[in-house]
Amino acid sequence: MKPSVVWFRDDLRVADNPALRAAVDDGAAVALYVLDEESPGIRPHGGASRWWLHHSLAALREDLAALGIPLLLRRGDAASVVRKTTTTLGAGALYWNRRYGAAERTVDAGIKAWAGEAGLHVSSFQASLLHEPWEVTTKTGGQYKVFTPFWRAVSAQEFREPLAVPEQGHGFTGKLPAYDELDSWELLPSKPDWSGGLAESWTPGSAAGHRVLAKFVADGLSNYSEGRNRPDTEGSSRLSPYLRWGELSPFEVWHALGSRQSESSSIFASELGWREFCWHQYFHNPNLATANLRPEFDRFPWAWPGSNGSNGRHPGHESAPEELRAWQKGNTGFPMVDVGQRQLWSSGWMHNRVRMVAASFLVKNLGIHWQLGEQWFWDTLVDADPASNPANWQWVAGSGADASPFFRIFNPEAQRVKFDPQGKYIAHWIPEFGTPAYPEEIVDLKTTRAEALEAYKGMKEVH
Numbered sequence: 001m002k003p004s005v006v007w008f009r010d011d012l013r014v015a016d017n018p019a020l021r022a023a024v025d026d027g028a029a030v031a032l033y034v035l036d037e038e039s040p041g042i043r044p045h046g047g048a049s050r051w052w053l054h055h056s057l058a059a060l061r062e063d064l065a066a067l068g069i070p071l072l073l074r075r076g077d078a079a080s081v082v083r084k085t086t087t088t089l090g091a092g093a094l095y096w097n098r099r100y101g102a103a104e105r106t107v108d109a110g111i112k113a114w115a116g117e118a119g120l121h122v123s124s125f126q127a128s129l130l131h132e133p134w135e136v137t138t139k140t141g142g143q144y145k146v147f148t149p150f151w152r153a154v155s156a157q158e159f160r161e162p163l164a165v166p167e168q169g170h171g172f173t174g175k176l177p178a179y180d181e182l183d184s185w186e187l188l189p190s191k192p193d194w195s196g197g198l199a200e201s202w203t204p205g206s207a208a209g210h211r212v213l214a215k216f217v218a219d220g221l222s223n224y225s226e227g228r229n230r231p232d233t234e235g236s237s238r239l240s241p242y243l244r245w246g247e248l249s250p251f252e253v254w255h256a257l258g259s260r261q262s263e264s265s266s267i268f269a270s271e272l273g274w275r276e277f278c279w280h281q282y283f284h285n286p287n288l289a290t291a292n293l294r295p296e297f298d299r300f301p302w303a304w305p306g307s308n309g310s311n312g313r314h315p316g317h318e319s320a321p322e323e324l325r326a327w328q329k330g331n332t333g334f335p336m337v338d339v340g341q342r343q344l345w346s347s348g349w350m351h352n353r354v355r356m357v358a359a360s361f362l363v364k365n366l367g368i369h370w371q372l373g374e375q376w377f378w379d380t381l382v383d384a385d386p387a388s389n390p391a392n393w394q395w396v397a398g399s400g401a402d403a404s405p406f407f408r409i410f411n412p413e414a415q416r417v418k419f420d421p422q423g424k425y426i427a428h429w430i431p432e433f434g435t436p437a438y439p440e441e442i443v444d445l446k447t448t449r450a451e452a453l454e455a456y457k458g459m460k461e462v463h
Contacts, residue, residue, distance in 0.1 A: 198348045
């Protein structure tokens with residue numbers, strides 16, 4: 001019996017995995033994961049993501065081993081590795097779950113064409129999104145640029161039930177080609193190892209993801225409409241990294257919600273919808289992380305520390321480099337900004353309410369380009385997602401689809417009083433708050449708000 005290769009990517013789970021199911025149904029499944037940092041346009045993982053990926057692959061290997069399926073790890077450009085591995089195995093079929101970035105789709109299309117010419121059966125499946133981006137269009141056939149009608153169209157669909165874990169005993173038992181040891185990839189930080197806080201905060205892997213989902217549905221969902229805005233409580237679902245790495249599928253999460261009649265269930269379902277909307281944007285705008293969706297923002301005079309001013313990027317004021325470093329390290333003197341950045345640096349995650357506050361402060365009060373914030377989050381978040389991360393930054397900056405109006409500038413002090421009224425969240429991450437050791441405010445909120453609005457007015461007046 002010829003082996004069937006299932007190529008894992010951002011779907012590191014054995015349950016509700018249609019590509020794995022197809023390979024198992026063939027009778028001799030082999031799993032392959034390729035660390036591709038070479039194919040053109042593929043964005044390398046940030047530091048926190050690499051930590052998560054290491055532990056997630058270790059968990060996936062154990063889950064597959066329980067089914068009798070070997071996991072081959074290889075590093076290199078995906079097209080070459082997949083061709084070589086399937087040829088060496090003498091595989092008869094190749095399966096994967098679809099990706100939606102332009103560079104990834106180019107790689108996949110090339111491999112699919114080669115496999116067809118080589119006589120392999122090849123199939124791909126929908127597994128990481130509730131909708132296929134090309135199937136959901138406006139009445140004129142274009143992309144949605146406003147969330148509400150987009151989600152109305154997507155949520156009206158019937159979503160398939162999650163697939164069960166395949167039965168044991170259908171893995172390939174023949175000779176395997178050479179493969180890499182996970183440790184040889186050096187995904188984990190060393191010299192120094194800064195990941196202690198990540199390990200204290202998270203357990204990567206599909207089994208852990210299902211435990212987090214079950215706990216949230218049982219204990220957190222009923223109060224989600226209120227709790228999601230309170231960083232001083234356990235009101236968040238904390239599902240984002242498990243969805244990002246495909247350790248949970250959106251179909252599993254959707255059906256775990258049960259009836260969406262309550263306000264909290266409806267709001268959480270719409271959060272899944274926002275994730276879908278971000279991927280809808282990314283599918284139609286591959287340069288989401290590097291180009292303003294609203295081109296008029298190319299004229300906005302954001303500071304870009306270290307830039308030569310080319311490509312519409314502005315060098316900015318003299319203090320921008322120091323202010324950027326203060327923002328990154330959580331030393332701005334504004335506790336609702338600093339607490340999020342310290343939580344991020346320690347745990348690889350930041351409460352969503354605080355993400356908006358910190359992002360607004362960078363792009364509007366400090367006047368620094370949103371791309372520098374997006375790049376920082378990409379490197380430090382365990383849930384750094386190629387669609388959601390840039391789409392959310394553009395939302396805050398005002399340059400994106402269905403963006404927050406530019407004049408909506410989050411006041412970090414007002415946000416602190418409203419959403420951390422007893423100061424428990426800040427006290428946990430900033431023990432020196434309220435003492436002389438805590439830094440002074442680096443800017444004046446009123447002045448910088450006025451400057452941001454004046455810059456926006458000037459941008460709108462330029463033709």
